[in-house]
Amino acid sequence: MTQGVAGELQRLRTSARERIEAATDQKALEGLRVSLLGKKGELTTILRQLGGLPASDRAAAGAEANQLKDEIFQWIADRMGGLEAKRHTALGETEWLDLTFVPNPVRRGHLHPLTLILREVKAIFSRLGYEVALGPQMEDEFHNFEALNIPQDHPARDTMDSFYVEADDLLLRTHTSPVQIRFMQSHTPPIRIIAPGAVYRRDATDPSHGSQFYQVEGLVVDHDIRLSDLKGTIEYFARSLFGPERRIRIVGDHFPFTEPSIGAAVSCGICGGIGCRSCKGGWLEILGAGMVHPQVLRNGGIDPERYSGFAFGAGLDRLAMLKYNVTDLRLFLENDVRFLRQF
C-alpha cells in the first residue's frame, strides 16, 4: 500500500508538473489549482488514503504529500509569473492604441468675452479691497446728468445722446457714473467701489461704436485721496490686466464731474510703444479719470472739505477688444457661436 501511495504521489508529481508547464493562460492555471489542490482535487484524494496506512508509514507519506503540495503551489505561482511577464512583454503588440488624435473632445460651454474681461477687472480690484456696486440701467436725469455737473444744454450732452423711455423722466444711462452718486448717497466714506454694466448712447453702429456698450466705473472717497493715488491705481490696474511690461501715460483731459481730469493710455502691445496701425503713436487709450469734482461730492452728500476722491471709467468692450484682439465691437452682441467659442 505504501508503495501504492508513494507511487501515486510520484505519478501526480510528474503529471502535475507537465500540466502546469503546458498551461498557456491564467485561467487554465486557476483550473489546475482546483483540480490538483482543491477539496476534491487529486492530491486531496491521495491524502485521504493516508488514514488507511500503518502509523509508521503515515508520517513519511504525509510529509511527502505536503511537500508535493508546496511544490505544486510554487510551480503554479512560477508559471503564473512567467505567463504575466510574457504578456507584459507582448503588450506593445497585443494592445497597441493610436493616441495621436482626440476622437471626441469633451465640449465645454464658453463664457462671453465681456464676462471674462469683467472677471479679470473684478479680480484686480478685489485685491485692492474694492466692492462691486450696481445701479439701474434705467436712470433719471438727476443721477445721469445733473448730479454730475452736466446740466441741460451742456456740450457734454452732445457726446452722450440718450434714449428716453415713455416712463416720466427716465432714460437709459449713458455711462456708469450715476452709480457714483447713488453709492455716495447711500454710504459714508471710506468708499472704494467698481460699478460695471451696460450703457446706451444714440451712436451710429460701426466697428468701434454701438448704441449699447459696457463700462466699468471706479470710485474712491476717503480722507486725503490724491491724484497720485489715482495714477498708482491706474498703473496697477492696467499692468495687471495687460502685463507688467506695459507703460502708462497720463494726459490732461476734461470731464464735467472731475477736476482735475486726466486720460490714461497704455503702451501698445503690438509695436511696444513705437507707433503702429493698431495704436495712436504707440499708445492705446484705456480710460478717463480724475479727482471727483467738489460739487459732485456735495451732490453725493459728502463734504468736500473733509473728503476727497477719485473716479475713473473704462470701456469694458474696449478693454476686451484690446486684450483679446477683437477688431469689431459688433461681434459682442451678435452671438455667433464661431466667435463665442474662441474664448
Add this chain to the structure above:
Amino acid sequence: MLISLNWLKEYVDITADVPALAERLTLAGNEVERIAQQEVDFDGVVVAEVKSLRPLPGSTKNQIAGVTTGGSMVEVVTGAWNIAVGNRVPYAIPGSRLGERRIETKTFLGVPSAGMLCSAIELGLGEDAASIMILDPGAILGEDLHALYPRDTILELEIKSNRPDLLCHLGIAREVGAIFNLPVHEPTIPKGRRSDVPDLVRIDAPDGCRRFVGCLITGITVAPSPPWMQARLRAAGVRPISNIVDITNYVMLESGQPMHAFDYQRLKGGRIVVRRARDGEELACLDGKTRRLTTQDMVVADTVRAQGLAGIIGGAESAVQVATTDIFLEAATWEPRSIRRTARMHGLRTEASSRFEKGLSPALSLPAVERAAALVAELARGRTTQSTDVYPVPLTPVTIELDGDRIERVLGVAVELADAAIILERLRFTVKRAGARLQVQPPPFRLDCSIPEDLVEEIGRVHGYDRVPSTLPGARMPVRDLFERRDADETAREVLAGRELDEAVTSSLVSAEGTPSVAMPSAAQPMVKVKNPMAENRDALRRSLLPGLLEALALNARQDQGAARLFELGSVFWKSAANAVEEPQALALAAHIPAGGADAAVAELRSLQATLATIRDRFAIPATDFKQAEFSSENPGVFAGFHPGRTGEVLDDGEPIGIVGEVHPQLLAQLGLPGRAVVAEVLFDRFSADGGRTPQARPLPRFPGVRRDLTVLIRGKIAAGDVLQVIRQQGGYTLRDISMVSEYQGPQLEAGARSLSFRLHYQADDRTLTNEEVATVQQRIIDGLKARFGAEVRS
C-alpha cells in the same frame, strides 16, 4: 482744430522739435491727433523781377516777359496778362520742379522760354490759376521762394469742450508758452475809432445775446486777400474767398472769436436788429440753402428781415460781393444753449457755431472787431465811420484763492508756489502772492475757472502728470458685503458652461412690433417703449431674454452652426405700476435641434430641466419642481410661442418663477429656424434665492439603508410630479430619497400608457430597517398610487 506751425511761430519762439511739441501739448490735454506736412511741393523757384514785356509774335494769347533774378536778363513766355514791369514774381528756372512736373526751356512759336512764371495754384499757394502770383515788392531777387513761403507743418489738435479759447492760434501759443516757459507775443491791436452809435444795433432778445460789437466801414475795395493770409487760412483748413471774408476768418483763427461781415448797403433801414426769428420766417443762407426758422432761433436782421442765423451762418442777401463798398462787421457773444439748439435743429454745424455753443467769453468780441477793422483798413482801404458795443451785463472778474498746500493735497506732488505762479501767468492768469497762498484772476477770455481745483488742474497738466508719483491709497475700509449676487452669477455661469451652453449677450433694445411675445409668464406685460429710437427695430426694451436668444439661434443656423446652445444672464425691463421701470435679472437658456425630430427635442428639453436643477443644487436649494403649463383659451397670451404639450412652469416653493418648454412650430417658422428648439427662462433672483444657500452638513447614517425599485404604469396625462407627491406622502419619514430611473412610452405598452420607474431609498436613524417594515411602506405606496391614479404598480 488745425494749427499752422508757421502761424504759431509768429506768437511764440518755439525751440522744441515738432514731435516734442506735439507730445507736450498732448500731455497737457490738447491731444495732437495728426501731424501733417503741408503740400507746398516745389524746388528751384526763385524771386524774379519783370523788366520788360512784349507780345509773342504770332500769338494773341501769350507775351514775352524779360525777367531778372539779379544778374542777366532771361526771356520767359507767359499766358498771363496781370503782370507789369517792376512786379516781383515767382520764377521757375529751367531744371526746377513743380510737384511732379519738370520745368525746362521750351520753345513757343520759335521763341525759347527759359522756364516759367508761376501762378499761385501751380505752387500750391493759392486758388488763382489765371494770373501770375505777385510777390511782396520787398522780396529779395534770386531768393528761393521757400524762404518766403516756408513749408508748413499742420498740427491737428483735439480741443476739450471746456476750452473754446483754444480753438485758435493765439490760444495754442499761450499753451506752448506756458508748457515751455516762453514769452508769447500777442498781436498789437490799435484801438479803433470809438464813435458809439447806439442806434446802429438794437437787441430785442437779450437772453440770446450777451454782447454785440459792430462797426461800419465804408469805402472798401473787395479783392483777393494777400498770399500770406491765403496761405495761413488754407493751412488752417479754410478756403480763401475775398479779403473781407478772409479777414473775418483770419481773426477767428487767430483769436477764437467768430465774425461776420454784412454788405451794409443791403441792410434795409441801415441798422441791425438782434431778435428771435418769427415762426416760419425764411432765410436764404450762405451755403445756398433756405431754412425755415422758428421762434427758438436767434437771428441778426435788418429792419425788415433776417440777414443771418446768429452765430451759425450768414444770409445770402447781405453777403459781401465784389461790388461791395461798405461793410458792417459783427463780433457778438451768443448764448451757447440757443446756438446749440438751433444748430442741432437745422443740422448745421459751422466753425462759428461749434465755438459759440461751448461758451465763448464776451471779452473776445471787442478786440476782434478792432483787429479786423485794422486789417480791413490795411488790406481793403476802408475807413471806420461808426461803431457800437452793446454789452448790458459785463463780465465780473472772479478771484480764486489758492492755498499752496492744496496743490500737493490734490495732486500728490509738491509744486513750488513760485513755479505755480509762473505757470498761471504764462496762461495769462493774474496772480498775486499773499503769503502761502495765491490770489488768482482767470484771464478774461476764459470762463472755465472758478474753484481752486480748476487752478490745480492748470498747474498739474502744465507741470506734467508724468511728474506725479504713483501711489496706492491706504485706507481703513469698513466691512461690507456686496459680493453675494456676483457669486450667484458666476456659479450659474460655471454650471451652464459645464453643461455645454455658450454664453450670449443680446441687445436690450428690441423691436416693439416685431419681437415675438415668447417670454416667461411674469414678463407678459406691455414693453417699455423708447421715445426717441434710432431705428424702428430698436424702439423698445426687452422684457424677456428669449426672443434675443432665439434670434441668435436663427443667426447661427444661417451660418451653418445648427445645434447651438446658448444662455444669457441679464436685465429685462418691466413697466411697473408707478410709472417706473423694474429691472429684474433673468436667466434664459435656448437650444436648437436642427434634426432628429420629437425624440431629440425631448432629450434636449430634459437636459435643460436637468441643467436648471443642477444650478439650484449648486446653490444648495434642494428642490426644483416643475408644473405642467395649463394652456387655456382664457389666457392665450401667457404661454404664447410655446408648445402646448411640452411646456412647464418652474416653481420655487410652489410659486412659478419661470418657464421651460419647446418652442411652438409656428414661431420657429416665423424665425426661420429649421427643426426644433427648446428654451427656459427664470427670474434669476428668485431662482438663485439671492445668492444661494450655504450647504449644511448632516451626520452620516449609522444604520444601513434599503433600496427598492418601483415601476408605475399610468394612463393619460398624469403628471409624474403628482405621482412623486403621492410616493412622498405615503413613504413617510423612512423614505429618504426618490430618483426617477426611467420613463417609457412605446410599442411595448398599450397606446396612451406610460411607465415610470423610481428607485426608493429607505433609512432610519435609530435602527436597521427590517424587510417587513419596508414592505409595509412599499405596500402603502402601491395602494396609494392605485387609489389615486388607478395605476398598476410593480415593485
